[in-house]
Amino acid sequence: MLGDDGWCVEWPELDIQIGADTLYLDALAQNASDENTRIFIDWRARTGLPLNQAAEALGVSTRSITRYSSGREPVPRSLALACLGWDFLQLQAKSPRAAEETGRYTVTQKR
Numbered sequence: 001m002l003g004d005d006g007w008c009v010e011w012p013e014l015d016i017q018i019g020a021d022t023l024y025l026d027a028l029a030q031n032a033s034d035e036n037t038r039i040f041i042d043w044r045a046r047t048g049l050p051l052n053q054a055a056e057a058l059g060v061s062t063r064s065i066t067r068y069s070s071g072r073e074p075v076p077r078s079l080a081l082a083c084l085g086w087d088f089l090q091l092q093a094k095s096p097r098a099a100e101e102t103g104r105y106t107v108t109q110k111r
């Protein structure tokens with residue numbers, strides 16, 4: 001069932017709601033031509049970071065994030081590894097803000 005005037009899909013009985021942007025990124029990840037692109041697009045969907053924060057977290061420009069998020073260009077292995085490293089630091093710290101406190105980067109994970 002569509003909700004929010006078509007901006008999300010809802011399953012009311014299960015109390016589940018998925019936003020259109022998340023569905024779009026999931027579809028791109030499933031159809032990605034290589035593993036690096038799949039890792040990157042999955043990371044974008046999972047973190048929910050806006051373009052500027054995702055770019056800052058990974059050390060690239062917002063234009064690069066946009067190009068790779070669309071699936072038009074293959075994601076370099078170094079960027080896929082940066083996504084995995086960011087995830088590892090978040091899990092290791094067990095706090096979305098712990099990495100900021102260590103000075104490693106200043107972006108926090110969207111809740």
